[in-house]
Amino acid sequence: MNWISIGDISEIPLRGARCVKTPQGKIAVFRTAENEVFAIEDHCPHKGGPLSQGIVHAKAVTCPLHNWVISLETGKALGADEGEVPTIAVRNDDGALYIALESLMMAAE
Numbered sequence: 001m002n003w004i005s006i007g008d009i010s011e012i013p014l015r016g017a018r019c020v021k022t023p024q025g026k027i028a029v030f031r032t033a034e035n036e037v038f039a040i041e042d043h044c045p046h047k048g049g050p051l052s053q054g055i056v057h058a059k060a061v062t063c064p065l066h067n068w069v070i071s072l073e074t075g076k077a078l079g080a081d082e083g084e085v086p087t088i089a090v091r092n093d094d095g096a097l098y099i100a101l102e103s104l105m106m107a108a109e
């Protein structure tokens with residue numbers, strides 16, 4: 001597994017996100033109210049909206065463009081909408097965050 005350091009959890013606001021640019025595209029890294037961290041491609045499965053600018057609630061994000069709700073755990077659209085965005089494994093070592101880019105490559109295959 002190829003773990004890439006993306007900084008500390010304190011750099012992401014609670015119920016917020018930051019966008020990380022990688023060779024494999026932009027990745028949205030979210031921090032929930034419970035201090036869990038999830039990473040998915042920063043690309044809404046509807047029309048490519050920037051999910052990192054959406055509103056985080058529970059373990060989901062609402063896309064800022066047309067309000068699709070995407071699960072941070074599965075990357076799947078919730079409710080009546082259908083679509084999916086690749087998820088990326090996150091490692092949290094006492095607040096130091098890493099993402100696994102290999103999982104993104106596998107998801108894209």
Ligand code: FES
Pocket residue numbers: 044045046047048049063064065066067068
């Ligand atoms: S682009 Fe995200 S809901 Fe339309």
